[in-house]
Amino acid sequence: MENNLRFSIVVPIYNVEKFLDQCITSVLSQKYDNYELILVDDGATDDSGKICDAYALKNDHIRVIHKANGGLVSARRAGVMVAKGEYVGYVDGDDWVADNWLVEVDKVITESHPDIVEYNAFKSTDGKNIEMKTSHFRGFFDEKEVKEKIIPCMLCDKDQRFYTFGVLPAVWSKMIKTEILRDNLCSEDKITFGEDVACIYNSILKCKSFYGIDIPVYYYRQNSQSMTKAYDAWRFERLEVLFAYLNKKLLRNNRQLKSQYDNYILFCVFYASLNEAKNNTSFKEMGKKFEDGLKRLDLENFVNETTIKIGIPWNVMLYLIKKKKYRMLMVLCRAIVKVKYSYKA
Secondary structure (H helix, E strand, O other), rough: OOOOOOOEEEEEEEOOOOHHHHHHHHHHHHOOOOOOEEEEOOOOOOOOHHHHHHHHHHHHOOEEEEOOOHHHHHHHHHHHOOOOOOOOEEOOOOEEEEOOHHHHHHHHHHHOOOOOEEEEEEEEEOOOOEEEEEEEEEEEOOOHHHHHHHHOOOOOOOOOOOOOEEEEEOOOHHEEEEHHHHOOOOOOOOOOOOOOOHHHHHHHOOOOEEEEEEEEEEEEEEEEEHHHHOOOOOHHHHHHHHHHHHHHHHOOOOEEEEEHHHHHHHHHHHHHHHHHHOOOOOHHHHHHHHHHHHHOOOOOOHHHHOOOOOOOOOHHHHHHHHHHOOOHHHHHHHHHHHHHOOOOO
């Protein structure tokens, strides 16, 4: 490896032994050599840690960090804090990258030297890869353009259908200058939902240039079973931690995000209701759990007073929440989940 590293690739790892070989091999197969690969074993209880060590013995690109389990935020931070590269990129342990990934990003950096580089991805579900755009900001944006074009709609693009991120808050779709990322890393290890939201937007607020590459070079694995059946019993508790952090760290830095943030809160409320519809209890019990969650987040007045314009089915859901018809809300949400995800109780 060269002394002046261009890239540090951080892979946070927890119990992904089934996919880890593909992930690591895809990085090591890059048509580019000036990088280090930092594998962060976050206290895995399967053979993930052993797999990391075996690869490190055979390839001097690799460094392995073994740490006690602290969650995704903690693992990502551990990797970034030891990074030696000019830029940091993330790859989740169950994902993989195209072999031209670093070549394409390095080409942009050599020509334009942006603080943040973004690229498209493939969403891989049950072996089927579908291209996904991570934003519509493509090409080079200087500091003025970042402030005038990207920031005003990065958290929520209100010109699109509800709900559309202006810039997808996925750290795996970005390559960020190391010093910017370190200064804007999520510092709350208790965040286990919306981790990327708590990092990406602050990084964009601090960047002086942005470049979007209009090609997919990342493969994001999505498990259809977890999409359809996974019920998060702690969703409102997770949202409480996330919202507290964003109120302190994001809005404090840029008040013009308030309107976008309000849209994001409503979006999270709607998806919390859809999450409750995956619970195997009665509609009445689901509705009570949702009502209690709304009170926990102190969002009843926010929902009642919102004038955010949304379309079907969101406006129907909003009406039911405002009227406190939570059982009927759960009936609707169960139907939506069934249609969208082929849900089977």
